[in-house]
Amino acid sequence: MKMLACIKFVPDSDDAALPVKPTNTAGAWDWEAAAGRMNRYDEYALEASLQLKAVRAASRIDALTVGAERAQAVLRRALGMGADHGVHIVRTGQGLPSPFTIAGLIAAYAKARDYDLILCGAMSEDLMQGQVGPIVAGLLNRPCLTSVHALDGSAGRAGLRCERDAQGGRRETLEIDLPAVVTVQSGGMPPRYPALSKMLRANQYPLERIAAEALHGIEARQRVVAVGAPAKERRVQFLDGSADEKAHRLAALLRARGRI
Amino acid sequence: MAPARIVLIADVEEGRLDPAVWELAAMASAAADEADRDVRWMVLGHEASSVGGQLAAKTGCAVTVVSLPPAAAPTGALWSEILRPILDDWQPDLVGMLHTTRFQDCAAALALALDAAWIAAVQGVYRQVPTNDLVFQRTVMGGRMTAEIETGGRPAVITVLPGYFPYEDRETAPAAIEMRTVPLPASRIRLVAVGAADCEPALKQAETIVAAGRGIGSPENLALVERLAACFPRSALAGSRIVCDAGWLAPNRQVGVTGASVAPKLYIACGISGAHQHVGGMQGAELVVAINRDSRAAIFNHADIGVVADLEVFLPLLIEALEKEEMATD
Numbered sequence: 001m002k003m004l005a006c007i008k009f010v011p012d013s014d015d016a017a018l019p020v021k022p023t024n025t026a027g028a029w030d031w032e033a034a035a036g037r038m039n040r041y042d043e044y045a046l047e048a049s050l051q052l053k054a055v056r057a058a059s060r061i062d063a064l065t066v067g068a069e070r071a072q073a074v075l076r077r078a079l080g081m082g083a084d085h086g087v088h089i090v091r092t093g094q095g096l097p098s099p100f101t102i103a104g105l106i107a108a109y110a111k112a113r114d115y116d117l118i119l120c121g122a123m124s125e126d127l128m129q130g131q132v133g134p135i136v137a138g139l140l141n142r143p144c145l146t147s148v149h150a151l152d153g154s155a156g157r158a159g160l161r162c163e164r165d166a167q168g169g170r171r172e173t174l175e176i177d178l179p180a181v182v183t184v185q186s187g188g189m190p191p192r193y194p195a196l197s198k199m200l201r202a203n204q205y206p207l208e209r210i211a212a213e214a215l216h217g218i219e220a221r222q223r224v225v226a227v228g229a230p231a232k233e234r235r236v237q238f239l240d241g242s243a244d245e246k247a248h249r250l251a252a253l254l255r256a257r258g259r260i
Numbered sequence: 261m262a263p264a265r266i267v268l269i270a271d272v273e274e275g276r277l278d279p280a281v282w283e284l285a286a287m288a289s290a291a292a293d294e295a296d297r298d299v300r301w302m303v304l305g306h307e308a309s310s311v312g313g314q315l316a317a318k319t320g321c322a323v324t325v326v327s328l329p330p331a332a333a334p335t336g337a338l339w340s341e342i343l344r345p346i347l348d349d350w351q352p353d354l355v356g357m358l359h360t361t362r363f364q365d366c367a368a369a370l371a372l373a374l375d376a377a378w379i380a381a382v383q384g385v386y387r388q389v390p391t392n393d394l395v396f397q398r399t400v401m402g403g404r405m406t407a408e409i410e411t412g413g414r415p416a417v418i419t420v421l422p423g424y425f426p427y428e429d430r431e432t433a434p435a436a437i438e439m440r441t442v443p444l445p446a447s448r449i450r451l452v453a454v455g456a457a458d459c460e461p462a463l464k465q466a467e468t469i470v471a472a473g474r475g476i477g478s479p480e481n482l483a484l485v486e487r488l489a490a491c492f493p494r495s496a497l498a499g500s501r502i503v504c505d506a507g508w509l510a511p512n513r514q515v516g517v518t519g520a521s522v523a524p525k526l527y528i529a530c531g532i533s534g535a536h537q538h539v540g541g542m543q544g545a546e547l548v549v550a551i552n553r554d555s556r557a558a559i560f561n562h563a564d565i566g567v568v569a570d571l572e573v574f575l576p577l578l579i580e581a582l583e584k585e586e587m588a589t590d
Binding site: 029096127130134142146165173174175177225226227230235238239246248251253259 | 336360361364365372377403406408411414453501535536547549564568569570574581
């Protein structure tokens with residue numbers, strides 16, 4: 001089974017250097033000053049592909065990322081986790097790209113390469129849109145299942161059996177014909193941690209590098225025109241003082257509201 | 261001739277509509293052009309005609325019902341095959357659906373067929389002055405910023421995040437219902453089984469919910485959150501998706517878009533960042549207290565009382581203060 005695992009380099013949400021307001025006066029934003037890492041949902045997608053590889057003979061996993069030079073760190077980690085090959089579509093450009101742009105590049109790369117299964121995370125941690133996988137599926141005219149947390153590839157070559165949590169917490173079991181696209185939700189298959197020896201070997205492995213301009217992508221269709229502070233749904237009252245003073249003030253407020 | 265500029269899509273699950281579907285009508289009111297408030301529902305599924313009647317009566321918008329045989333199991337792949345030719349014929353400017361797994365499966369295929377954009381997890385929409393172009397809003401970076409998205413005049417398919425477009429019932433004349441039958445297309449995805457929803461009943465009954473997020477740091481600190489919950493009568497312990505996925509709490513204790521939607525009198529969010537995935541499930545709470553080490557956390561936009569503090573230090577002090585006050589009044 002030939003698989004493509006799509007992996008995003010996302011900002012580390014715990015890094016204090018991550019800007020949370022526009023970085024120029026036109027409302028644009030970039031996060032070059034902050035640290036980045038592998039999107040957690042994509043770790044689950046890669047883990048799902050590694051577990052399929054373990055039960056399907058003659059499997060191969062290509063890990064792919066679209067992003068700036070430093071995004072190649074996620075491919076090194078993917079190789080360390082067990083991917084067979086790393087593909088870096090080098091794309092510079094600031095701000096928040098359209099999912100159609102990213103999916104168009106992935107589909108252009110995947111088109112003539114006969115992948116049986118393309119996997120993406122259910123969403124990226126930074127944007128939480130969950131769009132790239134379904135758009136790749138649409139562009140390649142493949143069936144798509146989003147947010148699966150279990151994949152069973154042992155049934156035969158023709159399809160996969162998937163499980164997911166649908167709206168309202170109902171659990172769905174579905175079968176999807178291959179070739180297909182699935183997006184993987186966190187929870188079901190905890191990602192493995194790459195061993196140091198594998199990481200050292202991964203750092204020696206040559207990556208396939210392609211400039212985004214060399215691929216026939218598609219139009220962006222939509223663009224983020226500005227970022228800004230979110231609306232305050234409620235007017236928060238911050239308590240001040242020492243930790244102990246805050247604790248007593250909060251206890252008194254909850255008592256006054258009749259909550260204890 | 262297009263029968264409507266805005267098309268809202270609903271589907272039927274076990275004879276019922278998704279309770280959030282009315283929010284699509286509220287979204288359409290915000291998105292509709294002043295001069296042209298032309299909105300039509302399309303509802304799909306087995307025995308969809310009775311829910312089609314509900315949509316027409318309650319919203320006053322025309323409804324097209326695509327009724328399917330019981331054998332047609334609801335999947336995004338099937339919806340995509342059925343909707344594509346109809347929408348291609350209608351050429352609407354805006355197609356609205358809920359941001360559920362099934363509609364996420366088919367939204368991209370519909371957008372590509374209509375040469376439209378697809379904007380996901382939409383939380384707000386308005387018309388820009390003076391261009392009259394639609395602007396869509398959604399949060400990014402764990403809820404810490406809002407992005408405004410435009411399509412440059414292109415039509416848009418949008419998947420709407422539940423919990424952001426409050427719907428109010430209003431008096432309206434019931435609108436017309438059109439019935440359609442369609443040939444059942446072959447589907448490359450088959451629904452094999454559906455398991456019952458698994459939600460901890462205590463979450464729905466609780467007056468106070470104390471919820472733990474990734475910010476609690478380690479599963480050991482869950483004991484502190486549990487002790488805090490025990491300070492309140494009729495209380496329950498809940499968690500964000502990340503905490504439940506990590507196995508720190510049972511999956512049926514998850515609050516959020518992919519878990520339970522709750523509306524207790526008091527919600528105490530401990531170490532929760534405030535991403536829309538979680539907030540969508542708890543905004544109905546009466547009073548929200550947020551405790552987080554990071555003063556920039558998005559949860560403070562959804563809280564009435566905010567405490568910036570280290571949970572390991574603050575929670576024992578709060579528990580002590582609550583227990584002490586309790587004794588003082590006994």
